[in-house]
Amino acid sequence: MAMTHRGAVATMLLVTLLWSxxxxxxxxxxxxxxxxxxFWRSAAxxxxLALLLGWQQGATxxxxxxxxxGRTMWFSGLCWTVMFTSFMVALTLTTVAxxxxxxxxxxxxxxxxxxAVLGQRLPGRTWAAIVVAGAGVAWMYGEQIGGGSRRDLIGTLxxxxxxxxxxxMWTLLQHNTRGRPEQRVDMTPAVLIGAALSALLTxxxxxxFQASASDVGWLTLLGVVQLAIPCVLAVAAGRVLRAPEAALLGLLEIVFGVAWTWLGTQESPTPAxxxxxxxxxxxxxANEAMALRRTPAVPA
Incomplete structure (x- = not known):
């Protein structure tokens, strides 16, 4: 999937919107x-993914x-397993904030x-954006942080x-794209590995099972629209974007999530x-505007 830097940024915007x-x-x-x-979300x-990738590439x-x-794909698959599973486990132990x-x-x-691994040097603007964005997220949820019980500590860990x-995962994607053409592998199946392992573990x-038919329908929707499609797109964008840049764009999931909750429920966002x-x-x-001004639109 040939993609310019601008296309990769636009793809990550769509990815975070679906994730949220x-x-x-x-x-x-x-x-x-x-x-x-x-379980239902990971299974769906x-x-x-099995149907989509099997249709694209063929089952065999x-x-x-x-x-x-190889190791790179399987390590990436384990990373997806942790992301798919630990998020929900943490929510059972501590607050959303x-x-x-x-x-x-x-x-x-x-x-x-x-x-440390790839020797990537980030411009000062990206470091500044990381700090400012992190401060923004802390401001959004700082008032909701719990009292620091042992359960909260375990959940945070x-x-x-x-x-x-x-x-x-983002670093492994970058490492894979830097290898020789004959050594590169398609990392998209790693998402399938992660989903299957997450379903088996949970x-x-x-x-x-206690879920109603309605619950299973909603969770199936999440598995397809909120995970399968955007995760495949994220892998494609990760071949073009630097790993820290992709992770920084991923913070939009939090902002979009607040907006969805505001529109779809009775909850109203606070000034914070x-x-x-x-x-x-x-x-x-600011970070992406400066990057786009300095990055030629050459297919990667």
Whole structure:
């Protein structure tokens, strides 16, 4: 999938918009518990990816790609497993605010890992955008942070695995694109690996099932629209964007999530949410505007 830098930025905007619908959709669930929610969502994600990638590549080539993908693909698949699973587990242990604050560390972790592993040097504008966007997210949810109980601490530590896994995944994508053409592998099946492993891991914890037919329908929608499609697009965009830049754009998921909740439920955003969201958007727009002015629109 040939893509310019501008196309990759636009793709990530669509990706974060789709990722962000999880919160407002789960508000309409009747009886699905957290692990059951994760199982049905991951299972639908895996089924949709198997059909999509099997149709694109053929069942035999897809299976061959998974078998011979090598360590890079399987490590990436494990990263997707952690992201698909740990987010929901953390929500059962601590507040949404604690989880989102922890997830906002993804751009910083990505910048550090990419610098250490790939030797990527980031311009000052990107470091500034990371700091400002992180401050914006902290402002949005700082008032909601819990009292620091032992359960909150465990939940925050679980949530910490999400930005670490995301940072590792983006760095692996960049590492793969830097290899020799004959050494590069299609990293898209890694998303399928992650979804399948997430479903298998949460199945014992989700049993016995309590979800209604309506719940299963909503969770299937999430698995296809909120995970399968945007994750495939994210892999495509990650071949073009620098790893920290992709992670920074991913913070828009939090801002969009607030907007969806505002429009789809009775919840109204507080002044802190509006002000913090404005900081995040401003940092992203400024960083990408400067990047687009300096980056030629050459297909990658």
């Amino acid at each position: 619908i999880a919160g407002v959709v789960t508000r309409h669930l009747d009886s699905a518990a957290s692990f059951e929610l994760t 994600n895996a089924a949709a 080539p897809l299976w061959r790609a998974i078998r011979h993908g 604690n989880v989102l604050i922890t997830m906002s560390l993804a751009p910083l972790f990505t910048a550090v890992i990419a610098r 679980v949530a910490l695995s999400v930005p670490l896994a995301a940072a590792t 199945l014992p914890l989700a049993w016995p 949410v509006l002000g913090g969201g404005a900081l995040v958007l401003g940092a992203l727009v």
